Amino acid sequence: DAKTTQPNSMESNEEEPVHLPCNHSTISGTDYIHWYRQLPSQGPEYVIHGLTSNVNNRMASLAIAEDRKSSTLILHRATLRDAAVYYCILRSYSGGGADGLTFGKGTHLIIQP
Amino acid sequence: NAGVTQTPKFRVLKTGQSMTLLCAQDMNHEYMYWYRQDPGMGLRLIHYSVGEGTTAKGEVPDGYNVSRLKKQNFLLGLESAAPSQTSVYFCASSPGPGRGETQYFGPGTRLLVL
Numbered sequence: 052d053a054k055t056t057q058p059n060s061m062e063s064n065e066e067e068p069v070h071l072p073c074n075h076s077t078i079s080g081t082d083y084i085h086w087y088r089q090l091p092s093q094g095p096e097y098v099i100h101g102l103t104s105n106v107n108n109r110m111a112s113l114a115i116a117e118d119r120k121s122s123t124l125i126l127h128r129a130t131l132r133d134a135a136v137y138y139c140i141l142r143s144y145s146g147g148g149a150d151g152l153t154f155g156k157g158t159h160l161i162i163q164p
Numbered sequence: 165n166a167g168v169t170q171t172p173k174f175r176v177l178k179t180g181q182s183m184t185l186l187c188a189q190d191m192n193h194e195y196m197y198w199y200r201q202d203p204g205m206g207l208r209l210i211h212y213s214v215g216e217g218t219t220a221k222g223e224v225p226d227g228y229n230v231s232r233l234k235k236q237n238f239l240l241g242l243e244s245a246a247p248s249q250t251s252v253y254f255c256a257s258s259p260g261p262g263r264g265e266t267q268y269f270g271p272g273t274r275l276l277v278l
Contacts, residue, residue, distance in 0.1 A: 093271060094168075094254045094270055094272050095207065095254070095256075095269050097266045097268070142265065149214045151197050151209035151222055151256075151267075152207070152209070154199075154206030154208070157206060
């Protein structure tokens with residue numbers, strides 16, 4: 052899987068939008084962009100994923116650059132419960148998708164009340 | 165529907181002791197995974213399984229063995245524990261081919277090897 056680059060940490064205020072960036076300049080055509088987050092002392096949980104088009108779900112939105120070399124996870128209205136480490140992961144489905152996820156260090160999101 | 169559960173939640177071992185970590189899922193998933201997470205780091209894949217009776221090595225398999233005798237269970241064994249295996253161990257499962265690739269993680273097992 053290709054490499055991703057994320058800021059080590061970001062800080063935001065409660066009830067404000069949060070934009071978490073991810074660079075993936077070596078992304079290939081078969082790579083999906085996945086986001087997981089890990090709340091303190093818990094296992095990771097899936098947030099969202101996409102290929103080319105922007106995606107929305109109940110947790111967040113994913114904005115993908117036209118050249119796919121970067122993406123942004125958007126939390127529309129952060130709460131204290133959104134404080135977590137957010138991982139941007141590229142996932143190629145060309146191999147059947149059985150192999151594991153490759154986690155980097157992620158972005159530690161701090162939410163101020 | 166409990167999702168992915170892990171047993172035990174916490175364990176202390178002495179160097180050289182053995183133990184088995186149990187992962188169970190009730191979602192009828194085909195794929196299962198074992199990861200380890202060291203402080204301040206992301207997760208690293210130890211072993212994985214694409215179905216009952218099959219296993220494969222991940223990024224950091226040395227010192228571990230696994231078995232998947234039943235579809236719902238995936239066991240991780242440490243035959244002779246070393247301090248370097250002190251970590252948090254996470255199990256995950258995913259539906260399988262054509263059914264989505266989202267991985268569902270358990271709560272983790274914290275292992276301390278003295």
